[in-house]
Amino acid sequence: MDITVKDLGDGVAVLHLDGRLNMVTASGLRDQVGTAVAGGRNRIAVDLTKIEFIDSSGLGALINGLKTARQAGGDLRIASPNEQVKLVLQLTNMERLLTAYDDAETAFIDG
């Protein structure tokens, strides 16, 4: 899985993920969120458009990222999951926790 980080300014960073977010790649996401938050960008939008597969370890990395961002006074949001990812979010009840935004670039538009 590839991760591209885009800085939108005002403490917002977009993480574009590409590939499979699973037990092997989860730690990569965790590290990237950590780096972003440490660099003062505590509002993280995770773009899932190009994620073709996610497992529970991948969800775990998102939750860990949420914790990191929240503890720094920010937030983590997810955007545009595909059908498989949506299904996983539903099955694990994660949709009770995280809103899936349409577009990562605008996920933090309301603050």
Place this chain on the structure above:
Amino acid sequence: MVVLDQTTVTERRDLAKRFLVRLLIVVTVIVGINYIAWRLFFSLNWDAWWIALPLVLAETYSLIDVSLYGLTMWRSRPRDAPAAARPGLTVDVFITTYNEPVELVIRTARAALDIRYPHLTWILDDGKREDMREAAEAAGLGYITRGDDWKNRPLHAKAGNLNNALMATSGEFLLILDADQIPLPEILDNTLGYFDDPLIALVQTPQVFGNVDDNDALGSQAPLFYGPIQQGKDGWNAAFFCGSNAILRREALMQLGIVRYVHEVERAVLKALKGAAGVLREARRTKGAADSTIDAALGKVSTAVAATRVAIAAGEPLGSATYQLQRQITEVSRGLVADDLELMARDIEAIDALRMGTDGDWDAIIDVGQNIDALAARDLSPLGAVTSVQALLRSIDVDRSDEAQPLMPLATISVTEDMATSMRLHGMGWKSAYHHETLAIGLAPEDLGTALKQRLRWAQGTTQVLLRENPLVQRGMSLAQRLMYFSTMWSYLSGFAAIAYFAAPVIFLVFGVLPVNTTAFEFFLRFLPFIIASQVLFVVTGRGIATWRGQQYSLALFPIWIRACTTAFANVYLKRPLDFVVTEKARQSGPNWNLIRPQIIVAVILAIAAVVGIVRLILGIGEPIGTIINVVWVVFDLIILSVLFPAARYAGYQSEESPR
């Protein structure tokens, strides 16, 4: 003419045997109900209700116990060997340790390195020992210990140790080994095949001990459990995870962690919002009216809290709802001029004190109701009310900041995290398998004190699960699965029944009070079929395994079982630590009779009662048949208790090759 080949013959024989076992189960339960119903409704001596009732309750307990055993045996049979392990799977082998000697852990770890299927081996050192780390690195092993996140947060013992390691590794499968369980090289080859079924989350293999002789004075081996009973549970898709010698699917554990996390967060947030609404209401009622600015601020926060509750009830995700609310509250409190800063500082101190006072127990920390009560009792300033609501909401935000990591896949509700975890996995629709082949050889305790402590721990953990997540009311599991978990918990209640079984004959022999109001003929007519059927059931389903010692221990260790129940109860409902009762010091040398003092006292009382009964009979006061029955009963009780005498005198394992 039909020619039967060999397999058909074996199959038919199996079917016939199965039919007989089931017939026996049905007969046992029927004659048991016949006996108990008669005891309850037609033969209870109400004049001596104080012993008659406890005794009939104990007997009802035993009937339920035998029935649950029967249900377990209904589908008990060995599984066929699984398919060969597919190549290319990734496996992490976890060796958990806390304070075991470094050499012992390394010995296990070296054996783990020799496991044939490709894997990574990790030592999970909860003791954070430098020499352990060095030894692990020297042997080329992975070494994992808790990080800074765990500081000042609940450690959750072994469950926490495993949860910590789960986050640091990435294998699809995990083999869990206790530090003293030496694996055989084929352990993964012979078990990974089960996971071809994508719903299998767990494969448990037996726990067998190498340092136990044939007499097994301490009753360490559990051949009935790691055999017919686990196979029986397996028949209902309810084989338990027993903490070691088991292979788990990471995806199942992680999914469990996610689902539990969302569940816990939702519960905590709803509770916090409800509590916050209460504090605000109270603050506005008592103080708000005095100052209109503050009243307005409190009003704004109240509205925001109420709106959040409505939004969450309407399905708004918790993440965004709590985020918005916190921003709103921050804004309101910023707008307030803190003219009573000093008062506010005091409030914050009080809140912090409350949070510190909860000693890191997750349940205690999220027990917002308690905190709210305490806050309301303290005379908070109105500004303080806003601040305290904010602090409360923050303390139970979606980041679960009271825990070292948000995901806790291994259940932390019990010291027997294994059973609690497999129950949750079953509740989510995962399957388990029990693989009946010795693939690891462990070390059993070598003195009675340690053995008893271990039994106490298991019983405490099991009771904790019963009290915190009663399997009978867990959704997601079939009725049979619920009963399989309940059955194990039920068996730990035997301590209370044992007291009635010891007391009843003593009371008759000494005072002549009979709890049963009947003739000997009527009694035996109903009692004998039940007791005989039960014993035959044990013998047949035990398939040649001696079940008697297990029956002895289940009654003879009654003080342990009772203590487990009371301490677990105090832990779950009164938040007292489990080891509140100080355990006896390990033995120095020679037999440690102290450990079994209650049983010795009971044995002496039983023996005296028998003598008194016989004297009463000779003097013509005692009733002959009753005396005979009760003396036989006393002898039976003494035989039960006698299992402890060699146990207390046990001097440890003497290996044949190297006598110590």
